[in-house]
Amino acid sequence: MKQVLKVEDMSVTFALHESEVHAVREMNFALSEGETLAVVGESGSGKSQAFLAIMGLLAKNGRTGGRAMMGDVNLIGLAPKQLDVYRGKDIAMIFQDPMTSLNPTLRVKTQLAEVLVKHRGFDKGKAVKSAVEMLERVGIPEPAKRANAYPHELSGGMRQRVMIAMALLCQPKILIADEPTTALDVTVQAQMLDLFKTLTDDFGTSLVLITHDLGVVAGVADRMMVMYGGRAVEKGVTDDLFYDPRHPYTLGLLHSTPHIAKRAERLDPIQGLPPSLEHLPKGCSFNPRCAFAFDRCLNERPPLTETGNGREKACFYEGPMTYGKVA
Amino acid sequence: MAGITGKDEVLTAYARKLETLDAPKGRSLTQDAIRRLRRNKAAVVAIFLVVFIVAAAFIGPYFLTWGYAEVDWTAIRKPPDFAKGHYFGTDQNGRDMLARVLQGTQMSLIVAAVATIVSVSIGVVYGAVAGYFGGRVDAVMMRIVDIMYALPYILFVIILVVMFGRNPVLLFVGIGAIEWLTMARIVRGQTLSLKEKEFVEAARAGGAKPWTIILRHIVPNLTGPVVIYATLTIPEVIIAESFLSYLGLGVQEPQTSLGTLISFGAPVAEVLPWMLLAPAGVLVTLLLCFTYIGDGLRDALDPKDR
Amino acid sequence: MLGYALRRVLSAIPIALIAVTVCFFILRLAPGGPFDGERALPPTVLANLRAHYNLDQPLINQYFIYLWRLLHGDLGPSMVIDGFNVSQLIRIGFPFTLTVALTAFVIATAIGVVAGMIAAVNQNKWPDYVLVLVVMLGVVVPNFLMAAILQLWFGVYLGWLPAGGWVNGSILHLVLPVTVLAWPHAARISRLMRGSMIEVLGTNYVRTAKSKGLGQRLVLARHAIKPALLPVVSYLGPGLSYLLTGSLAVEQIFGLPGIGKYFVTAALNRDYGIVLGTTILYMFIILALNLLVDLLYAWLDPKVRYR
Numbered sequence: 050m051k052q053v054l055k056v057e058d059m060s061v062t063f064a065l066h067e068s069e070v071h072a073v074r075e076m077n078f079a080l081s082e083g084e085t086l087a088v089v090g091e092s093g094s095g096k097s098q099a100f101l102a103i104m105g106l107l108a109k110n111g112r113t114g115g116r117a118m119m120g121d122v123n124l125i126g127l128a129p130k131q132l133d134v135y136r137g138k139d140i141a142m143i144f145q146d147p148m149t150s151l152n153p154t155l156r157v158k159t160q161l162a163e164v165l166v167k168h169r170g171f172d173k174g175k176a177v178k179s180a181v182e183m184l185e186r187v188g189i190p191e192p193a194k195r196a197n198a199y200p201h202e203l204s205g206g207m208r209q210r211v212m213i214a215m216a217l218l219c220q221p222k223i224l225i226a227d228e229p230t231t232a233l234d235v236t237v238q239a240q241m242l243d244l245f246k247t248l249t250d251d252f253g254t255s256l257v258l259i260t261h262d263l264g265v266v267a268g269v270a271d272r273m274m275v276m277y278g279g280r281a282v283e284k285g286v287t288d289d290l291f292y293d294p295r296h297p298y299t300l301g302l303l304h305s306t307p308h309i310a311k312r313a314e315r316l317d318p319i320q321g322l323p324p325s326l327e328h329l330p331k332g333c334s335f336n337p338r339c340a341f342a343f344d345r346c347l348n349e350r351p352p353l354t355e356t357g358n359g360r361e362k363a364c365f366y367e368g369p370m371t372y373g374k375v376a
Numbered sequence: 377m378a379g380i381t382g383k384d385e386v387l388t389a390y391a392r393k394l395e396t397l398d399a400p401k402g403r404s405l406t407q408d409a410i411r412r413l414r415r416n417k418a419a420v421v422a423i424f425l426v427v428f429i430v431a432a433a434f435i436g437p438y439f440l441t442w443g444y445a446e447v448d449w450t451a452i453r454k455p456p457d458f459a460k461g462h463y464f465g466t467d468q469n470g471r472d473m474l475a476r477v478l479q480g481t482q483m484s485l486i487v488a489a490v491a492t493i494v495s496v497s498i499g500v501v502y503g504a505v506a507g508y509f510g511g512r513v514d515a516v517m518m519r520i521v522d523i524m525y526a527l528p529y530i531l532f533v534i535i536l537v538v539m540f541g542r543n544p545v546l547l548f549v550g551i552g553a554i555e556w557l558t559m560a561r562i563v564r565g566q567t568l569s570l571k572e573k574e575f576v577e578a579a580r581a582g583g584a585k586p587w588t589i590i591l592r593h594i595v596p597n598l599t600g601p602v603v604i605y606a607t608l609t610i611p612e613v614i615i616a617e618s619f620l621s622y623l624g625l626g627v628q629e630p631q632t633s634l635g636t637l638i639s640f641g642a643p644v645a646e647v648l649p650w651m652l653l654a655p656a657g658v659l660v661t662l663l664l665c666f667t668y669i670g671d672g673l674r675d676a677l678d679p680k681d682r
Numbered sequence: 683m684l685g686y687a688l689r690r691v692l693s694a695i696p697i698a699l700i701a702v703t704v705c706f707f708i709l710r711l712a713p714g715g716p717f718d719g720e721r722a723l724p725p726t727v728l729a730n731l732r733a734h735y736n737l738d739q740p741l742i743n744q745y746f747i748y749l750w751r752l753l754h755g756d757l758g759p760s761m762v763i764d765g766f767n768v769s770q771l772i773r774i775g776f777p778f779t780l781t782v783a784l785t786a787f788v789i790a791t792a793i794g795v796v797a798g799m800i801a802a803v804n805q806n807k808w809p810d811y812v813l814v815l816v817v818m819l820g821v822v823v824p825n826f827l828m829a830a831i832l833q834l835w836f837g838v839y840l841g842w843l844p845a846g847g848w849v850n851g852s853i854l855h856l857v858l859p860v861t862v863l864a865w866p867h868a869a870r871i872s873r874l875m876r877g878s879m880i881e882v883l884g885t886n887y888v889r890t891a892k893s894k895g896l897g898q899r900l901v902l903a904r905h906a907i908k909p910a911l912l913p914v915v916s917y918l919g920p921g922l923s924y925l926l927t928g929s930l931a932v933e934q935i936f937g938l939p940g941i942g943k944y945f946v947t948a949a950l951n952r953d954y955g956i957v958l959g960t961t962i963l964y965m966f967i968i969l970a971l972n973l974l975v976d977l978l979y980a981w982l983d984p985k986v987r988y989r
Contacts, residue, residue, distance in 0.1 A: 104893055105892075106889055106892055106893060129892075129897075129898065130897065130898075132895070133895040133896070133897045134895065135895065136892070136893055136894065136895030137893060137894035137895035137896070138895060141893065141894075142893045144886060144889070144890060144893075146886060149885065149886040149887060150886045150887055150889070150890045151887055151890065152887040152888075152890070152891065152905050152909070153887070153909065153983070153984070154908045154909050154982065154983065154984065155904070155905070155908075159904075163894070163896060163900070163904070164894050164895075164896075167894070167895065167896055167897070167900070168895065199984040201984070212890075215890075215894070519697070522697060523697050523700050523701050523704065525920075525972075611822065615824045618824055618826075618827075619824060619825075619826060619931065622826045623931075623934065623946065635824075635826075638826065638827055638830070639826070641830075642826070642827075642829075642830035642833075645830060645834050646834060646838050652830060652834075656827055656830075656831075659824070659827065660822060660823055660827070663822035663823070663824075664818065664822050667818065667821060667822055
């Protein structure tokens with residue numbers, strides 16, 4: 050299948066007062082047309098920063114290395130002005146917090162219509178009309194009325210729908226959704242995931258779903274990339290990773306997720322805390338929390354290697370994993 | 377004169393942050409703040425300069441050949457003359473400018489200190505009472521503050537001076553009495569959020585009286601805003617005092633203040649520039665320093681960057 | 683919006699009334715009076731004078747007389763200059779004071795907003811440092827000192843501008859006073875604008891706007907400026923009233939014929955009629971300005987209207 054985004058050897062670093070923090074290292078992945086890729090990891094694993102970097106939205110002290118090829122265009126290293134040709138048109142992003150991601154001083158229709166005016170060259174009237182149609186498509190009742198509202202007059206779920214509508218206005222090739230359901234009620238979360246599925250299918254948009262919640266991934270994502278300490282530690286088809294995790298961290302995540310873990314006898318959270326990116330442990334970053342770690346893991350960092358069947362993992366341990374051992 | 381240095385805006389923003397963020401526990405606030413303040417070079421330089429100026433103003437006069445009211449008949453309107461010990465020159469009456477500048481600085485600093493203490497005390501108590509008791513008491517007390525905000529301050533200072541005559545003590549108190557409004561507002565807001573905290577609940581459950589709770593539990597927790605407010609009020613009072621002195625409503629001869637000196641120096645600055653430069657230099661340095669210290673303190677005590 | 687405006691107007695009325703009352707009693711209860719001159723007046727003259735200004739009546743009656751007149755737009759007589767009253771003073775001096783203050787206000791606000799934006803967008807680069815320094819000077823140098831320095835520099839050494847006075851009504855006479863008045867105001871506005879702009883540029887919604895590929899100009903103009911203006915707008919009311927009172931001082935310094943000259947003289951002569959009238963006039967202006975700012979704020983921040 051056609052690849053819409055190919056990320057090669059990408060890294061993200063932040064300059065602090067006296068030091069540097071590597072938020073993302075050696076990231077490689079490809080996104081095919083119409084596919085949904087889940088990027089999974091705890092907070093601080095670098096999953097959000099990687100995609101903010103691709104969108105050119107890093108904080109001022111952030112630097113990006115490597116390539117992110119969208120067709121012939123390398124998004125990394127483009128000047129903001131050149132990037133603006135693609136941002137919002139071919140590649141769009143939805144953020145975690147719908148409460149603060151919409152401008153409180155502008156009407157919903159203004160914030161939607163400006164995208165079409167900018168990228169499609171619509172006049173304002175036509176843009177508003179298309180915006181209202183899109184609002185209807187994302188399931189907002191009385192879209193013409195809601196379009197005139199200010200964001201604070203809408204509920205959290207409504208606002209996230211507005212964000213989705215905004216991101217899909219130009220039918221982008223790639224949609225990046227950064228924890229799109231985290232801030233919402235559980236009942237709304239499921240609706241929202243359904244909506245993502247339907248819309249990205251309709252538009253043939255490839256979806257990157259960034260989340261820490263494996264419950265969100267199941268049933269939505271085609272493939273999965275698990276991140277830890279700024280690096281990908283396991284990649285593969287979602288079902289494979291769910292039924293046969295090869296990295297102890299993936300296994301740990303699965304057992305920490307309530308409605309997946311109920312197949313197991315009890316909920317077993319991963320012990321310890323995610324590492325600080327400034328002080329990553331020597332060897333494998335996961336070794337202090339890993340039940341299967343042995344000598345080699347303490348001194349040597351396992352590279353991401355293919356294990357067949359399109360799967361990759363970064364772990365030296367080859368034996369069987371039963372979760373009971375961790376707890 | 378409220379808001380001369382824009383401290384109201386600075387502080388209101390700071391207080392809003394304090395209210396929305398719960399200060400993280402564990403690290404000592406003071407130690408942390410001092411460490412952060414020491415990293416701020418502008419603030420450190422400003423602190424040293426202020427200490428130097430204060431020391432010079434209070435100790436310096438003892439080391440000078442000339443007193444501030446002493447007339448040197450051989451040197452009238454003379455530029456700086458090191459041989460005679462007139463390091464800053466002399467004024468039209470043959471008085472040593474250095475001695476007069478030091479005395480003026482002393483006076484301005486005393487006024488600033490007294491007025492600041494007055495305004496901070498009134499503000500803290502008023503705000504804490506309004507915030508602690510809440511309800512109708514709060515509504516009435518804050519309405520009064522709203523009304524006071526509507527009064528034109530320069531006019532009031534002038535009226536106060538006219539009313540009370542040129543008694544310096546009353547002048548300081550007068551200026552202090554109109555600088556407390558913003559402090560009161562901020563303290564009220566802080567108190568409202570503090571009184572819901574566990575330690576206040578515990579004190580109340582233990583049967584402590586409202587005044588004990590306010591003074592022992594709430595006021596000590598207001599250190600951050602109070603310190604910043606005080607630092608930023610000092611330059612404001614110095615400006616207010618110097619302006620009154622400039623209008624001829626301030627300190628009286630032979631005593632002087634920086635404002636008085638500037639008002640005498642300005643008209644003759646063309647021919648006797650040292651008479652304007654010396655007091656103006658000290659005044660601007662002091663004001664700049666206090667503003668930098670205030671800004672530095674605000675950043676150092678900022679709960680967000682911790 | 684209309685309902686909100688009406689509520690705000692109505693709530694300003696009791697505040698105005700209380701403020702008038704406070705001013706009246708503070709001034710009347712103050713020791714000393716307009717007729718305590720150096721030379722004692724003959725008792726009969728004094729009694730006549732007191733009767734003429736109703737000073738012989740109980741204070742509470744005087745208060746109601748004053749209120750009654752105030753309702754008819756009469757701010758009261760001068761007690762020192764015979765036949766002169768506050769309304770006349772305002773007619774003569776206020777247009778001048780207002781011109782100076784408004785000119786300074788408009789220029790300073792515009793400069794302050796733009797400077798604050800430039801500083802924020804170039805945070806921690808040289809335009810920012812230069813602006814912060816200029817702003818600091820504006821904040822800490824008191825107006826009378828700045829006036830003295832500018833008079834000396836532009837008026838005496840360079841001779842470009844008149845150092846003071848109001849000889850022939852030439853606009854050149856206003857350049858220095860307006861500069862002195864405007865600088866600190868511009869400084870405070872730009873400080874506010876810089877701070878709030880930096881904050882807004884870090885918000886999620888500005889990130890969203892950037893992610894839409896709108897381009898820097900549109901992101902700033904449509905998404906950042908309006909919310910960043912909120913703290914500036916809430917300062918405009920106090921700012922303008924500060925300029926109006928500050929103008930009194932500047933007029934005094936430059937010897938300009940505005941209200942300031944009369945007010946200071948009146949205060950020194952204990953002419954309570956003029957002092958009270960002017961104070962109340964200013965109070966009304968400040969209240970009206972605060973009201974105006976609240977309405978402007980409500981227009982900028984839709985959330986306020988529903989509170």
